[in-house]
Amino acid sequence: MAANFAARIIAQLIFSIAFLASATAADRPFDRDWRTGVPSAPGAETWTDKNPTAKQALMAQVAEAQGGRICTHYAFLHWPANTETSEAIQAQTKRNYEAAGYTITAGTGDIPADKTLWIAHNADREAVILWGAEAGSPAYMSCPTQGAPAADPDRWVFLIGLFGFGLAGAVIGGWLVQRTRALGKASLTWPSAQGRVTSAVVDSYRTKGGRQYIASIAYSYDVDGKAFAGNRIRFGNYAGAKEKADADVARFASGTPVDVFYNPLKPEAATLEPGTSGHSVAGLVVAITGAILVVVGLIVAFIN
Incomplete structure (x- = not known):
């Protein structure tokens, strides 16, 4: 799911920064x-x-x-x-x-x-x-x-780490957002195959803004006699109100036959609704996290 993927990306960024800091501390504790x-x-x-x-x-x-x-x-x-x-x-x-x-x-x-x-x-x-x-x-x-305080010899190592991870996050996040848009646009021309929903549940998780909900839909389909499985409802799917998640689960209830739109060059890439609806949550979260790191780096750079 997009939210889980975003969480993994953020965790990796935090781990990398912590590793950089710990490596610096090991050199000069x-x-x-x-x-x-x-x-x-x-x-x-x-x-x-x-x-x-x-x-x-x-x-x-x-x-x-x-x-x-x-x-x-x-x-x-x-x-x-x-x-x-x-x-x-x-x-x-x-x-x-x-x-x-x-x-x-x-x-x-x-x-x-x-x-x-x-x-x-x-x-x-x-x-x-x-x-x-x-x-x-x-x-x-x-x-x-x-006199002025002494310059920290590790200051630029830390700043380079912040800017490096920040710029990487902004680039990766922007790429994910653009990729979602491009795939959504391309899916409008994809062929479809008959499929069936194998499970449909509402997942939720807590954020600072409250509890978020998202429909988790799994389905199977065949292309040229080969079985595939997917879980994407639409490109740009995002968590939000419980009513929307409940509506998706009601619409794609377990056992419901569905038309699955798949990439003819990569049949394992599929969606139930072609086109783009919303943005890539993972992309936005990673891009915003990257931007925050860059801003923090700029603030630290101008602090004595």
């Missing part, structure tokens, strides 16, 4: 501060929780306490409790910053006793870095306070 671009100690993970704004607010307060500095971007990392000690992680990260041309100085202000504050700066960039702990794990928060 968040082992650097993506705002300063400096490698951190090995084993770092993205520090996420249900209230990221609280961390941002804390960083803004810490930066403000360092002479009116302003945070505009943030990076949050943490290390699992079974990795190195906090002292070893900080020492390794400091060496990495110094190797990248940064000078590390201690921050000032009203900082809790269980936290360590750094000011990291070089000729182009300055960042406030706050060390602490989260559920026993070393945690790291940073924000650039001078």
Whole structure:
């Protein structure tokens, strides 16, 4: 069915994007501060929780306490409790910053006793870095306070993936829509064969817009003594109101003799109603999904 086919296409697109993202993460498992671009100690993970704004607010307060500095971007990392000690992680990260041309100085202000504050700066960039702990794990928060955030070396890999899959979806979707129209037009000249409906049921599935219904009709027919089976009612068939699906099932009830219009060059391609009615659902869904990915790619491309 068109809806199932569309779902499979979308699932494949999502899987491909997820695979691309996971492959990138495997090459660089968040082992650097993506705002300063400096490698951190090995084993770092993205520090996420249900209230990221609280961390941002804390960083803004810490930066403000360092002479009116302003945070505009943030990076949050943490290390699992079974990795190195906090002292070893900080020492390794400091060496990495110094190797990248940064000078590390201690921050000032009203900082809790269980936290360590750094000011990291070089000729182009300055960042406030706050060390602490989260559920026993070393945690790291940073924000650039001078200079632009570092460019993400994997940014273009991600963008190329978005644009690639988006354009592919738009092209494939457009091709499916055009193909449905072309086949529907061609079917007006196809010969017909006597057939019989073997099953007729109403299928339904739930979407965000509510439950959708579609008639699932199966039929058999013979061409030149060879048996064939089909399930297409019309080109451009789409799910929708239950009344329409019920009407199709009533019209093509199981056991009903029907005229089956088939492609003389490919008899297995057939329809009960020649011509085109509506559009290819699969094509539209794939094309729209592709367009959305392209738009997301454009938005990400212009976000720091």
